[in-house]
Amino acid sequence: MKQAKIVLSLVLCLMLTLVGSLALAQGYTAGTYTAQAQGNNGPVTVSVTFTEDAITAVEVTEHEETAGLSDRPIAEIPAAIVENQSLAVDTVSGATNSSNAILSAVEDCVKQAGGDVEALKAVEIAKEPVEDVEATYDVVVLGGGGAGLTASITAAQAGAKVILVEKAGSLGGNTLIAGQGFNAYDPDRQKNTEMSEPLLAELKSYLELDPADFGAFAEVLTTVKDQINDYIASGSTTLFDSAELHMLHCYMGGKRTGLDGTVIEPDLELIRTFATSALDALDWAEEIGVEWADTTSTILGAMWPRSHMLTNGNVVTILENAAREAGVEIVLDTCANELIIEDGKVVGAKATTTAGANVTLHANAGVVLATGGFSANAAMVVKYNNYWPGLSDTMPSTNAPTITGDGIVMAEAAGADLVGMGYAQLMPSSHPVDGSLFSGIWGSAETQVFVNKEGKRYVNEYAERDVLSKAALEQTDGIFYIICDNKIAKDADVAGMEAKGNVVVADTLEELAEKLGIPADTFVETIERYNSFVDAQKDDDFGKPLFGEKIDEAPFVATPRSPSLHHTMGGVKIDTDTHVISTEGEIIPGLYAAGEVCGGIHAGNRLGGNAMTDFLVFGRIAGTNAAKAE
Numbered sequence: 001m002k003q004a005k006i007v008l009s010l011v012l013c014l015m016l017t018l019v020g021s022l023a024l025a026q027g028y029t030a031g032t033y034t035a036q037a038q039g040n041n042g043p044v045t046v047s048v049t050f051t052e053d054a055i056t057a058v059e060v061t062e063h064e065e066t067a068g069l070s071d072r073p074i075a076e077i078p079a080a081i082v083e084n085q086s087l088a089v090d091t092v093s094g095a096t097n098s099s100n101a102i103l104s105a106v107e108d109c110v111k112q113a114g115g116d117v118e119a120l121k122a123v124e125i126a127k128e129p130v131e132d133v134e135a136t137y138d139v140v141v142l143g144g145g146g147a148g149l150t151a152s153i154t155a156a157q158a159g160a161k162v163i164l165v166e167k168a169g170s171l172g173g174n175t176l177i178a179g180q181g182f183n184a185y186d187p188d189r190q191k192n193t194e195m196s197e198p199l200l201a202e203l204k205s206y207l208e209l210d211p212a213d214f215g216a217f218a219e220v221l222t223t224v225k226d227q228i229n230d231y232i233a234s235g236s237t238t239l240f241d242s243a244e245l246h247m248l249h250c251y252m253g254g255k256r257t258g259l260d261g262t263v264i265e266p267d268l269e270l271i272r273t274f275a276t277s278a279l280d281a282l283d284w285a286e287e288i289g290v291e292w293a294d295t296t297s298t299i300l301g302a303m304w305p306r307s308h309m310l311t312n313g314n315v316v317t318i319l320e321n322a323a324r325e326a327g328v329e330i331v332l333d334t335c336a337n338e339l340i341i342e343d344g345k346v347v348g349a350k351a352t353t354t355a356g357a358n359v360t361l362h363a364n365a366g367v368v369l370a371t372g373g374f375s376a377n378a379a380m381v382v383k384y385n386n387y388w389p390g391l392s393d394t395m396p397s398t399n400a401p402t403i404t405g406d407g408i409v410m411a412e413a414a415g416a417d418l419v420g421m422g423y424a425q426l427m428p429s430s431h432p433v434d435g436s437l438f439s440g441i442w443g444s445a446e447t448q449v450f451v452n453k454e455g456k457r458y459v460n461e462y463a464e465r466d467v468l469s470k471a472a473l474e475q476t477d478g479i480f481y482i483i484c485d486n487k488i489a490k491d492a493d494v495a496g497m498e499a500k501g502n503v504v505v506a507d508t509l510e511e512l513a514e515k516l517g518i519p520a521d522t523f524v525e526t527i528e529r530y531n532s533f534v535d536a537q538k539d540d541d542f543g544k545p546l547f548g549e550k551i552d553e554a555p556f557v558a559t560p561r562s563p564s565l566h567h568t569m570g571g572v573k574i575d576t577d578t579h580v581i582s583t584e585g586e587i588i589p590g591l592y593a594a595g596e597v598c599g600g601i602h603a604g605n606r607l608g609g610n611a612m613t614d615f616l617v618f619g620r621i622a623g624t625n626a627a628k629a630e
Contacts, residue, residue: 086123292308
């Protein structure tokens with residue numbers, strides 16, 4: 001039998017060699033060729049050098065892919081093509097679009113050089129043998145985005161032996177491609193912002209609200225009213241905010257009515273924990289290396305200028321460094337698919353690597369689910385949808401491709417209760433074709449002006465994201481334009497964005513209208529009217545409460561936008577200690593959850609800037625509690 005296996009192996013090797021020889025026998029016209037293919041955020045340019053009988057170099061020369069997410073495909077795929085003289089190269093998990101863009105561009109170069117693409121695809125690459133793995137830790141964290149990394153750090157800081165497993169080929173998940181904003185009441189930074197008349201007027205309007213209309217949040221409104229009265233009496237001229245006002249905004253922004261008429265609102269105690277712990281989480285992030293801007297602003301859909309912006313890169317890098325320093329073992333390309341349950345307690349998880357190995361991880365203390373939501377799984381969103389009329393399962397997503405609801409499926413199989421699954425958030429300001437976020441020019445919500453194809457404003461740009469998305473979908477072709485001028489766009493690579501077709505630029509408003517194909521007279525009148533609202537600090541058309549500068553300095557820039565799937569509010573039910581709750585209303589021992597995999601916090605709509613607060617607040621709680629569980 002052993003001899004037969006050896007003979008078979010020799011035959012297979014000979015066949016692969018012959019296939020490879022046939023591929024190379026096609027020959028190339030020696031030289032260096034370039035080509036482009038669409039990646040995740042834009043075109044990926046590749047340069048390929050050929051001799052008459054071989055590919056000698058492949059290089060990605062230009063791209064707009066996300067740092068961290070695209071590092072492995074850019075490094076590994078070109079090297080594998082050259083080493084194996086093959087196009088049968090595996091893509092990198094979690095970076096499929098970047099991987100495919102590189103392969104597609106190389107195929108183009110092969111054709112230019114006179115080579116046979118199909119023959120190169122037929123050259124099989126020998127796979128390394130894999131072995132199954134079984135190991136034991138104190139805490140097993142499933143998911144390597146913001147929540148998983150945060151939980152792993154705090155669990156390790158509590159003295160636990162921790163392993164974090166991530167489905168993709170890189171850490172970060174949606175956190176890696178998010179806007180890096182964090183909402184929190186912050187007395188110190190509030191002092192750096194003056195209270196505007198429109199915001200003061202909005203505060204005063206809350207004094208007229210009836211607590212009887214706020215359900216479980218009635219006490220919160222009463223507290224906020226007292227705080228506003230005290231603030232007005234103090235004569236302060238700096239920005240007012242409080243944890244309770246943040247809670248109130250979460251309620252106002254999250255209470256929604258479903259298509260079936262049911263009303264959903266945030267869980268009071270989860271929101272209390274969320275808002276009152278936010279400042280402490282902000283300080284903790286600073287302790288591990290995050291640097292925040294000295295002032296706050298308003299992320300799109302945040303409802304108040306309490307958004308803190310990161311100033312020293314991406315939070316994922318900082319969290320990863322902190323996790324490794326704390327001794328967390330990190331494993332990539334490993335997809336969890338089942339929770340291990342013994343005597344009613346979750347005691348580990350099973351997973352599979354992209355290479356095909358089975359992984360069994362035992363947890364002495366606890367398992368933390370931090371696998372994210374399911375906005376990259378449009379079919380799953382449509383299955384549960386109870387909010388968006390006519391939602392299509394082909395709608396693009398802003399998400400990393402691995403955010404497909406795996407943790408929710410595992411938890412449900414383990415008896416977990418699910419809440420709010422019918423509510424997905426659309427990001428109103430996404431690329432109309434691929435759903436990407438950062439291919440155009442955004443400002444803070446105060447500065448944004450949305451104009452439709454008729455050249456008119458149609459919405460309060462300071463409103464919640466679902467309001468903005470619904471309004472956008474009602475416009476012609478579901479398309480609108482974010483309009484800005486040189487004051488807002490001066491620090492952006494406008495020329496580069498224009499060259500890639502992501503923005504439209506003009507020296508006058510009339511010229512911009514012409515390029516966009518919208519009525520110039522109406523458009524100019526719209527912008528002039530908006531500028532008059534900025535002067536008056538009062539929006540007579542849509543009630544926008546806070547303004548940036550006027551749109552009056554050339555060049556003028558328009559960014560085409562359309563809604564896409566962005567965040568899912570529904571998920572596993574948790575308590576304030578992040579225990580996962582069963583369908584019987586009991587704690588599932590050994591199982592914790594944090595981040596977008598959870599439901600109940602954001603109800604029907606998440607405020608912009610609340611996601612990072614969510615994963616830092618509840619990720620810290622989950623890691624700490626999982627480490628001390630028995």
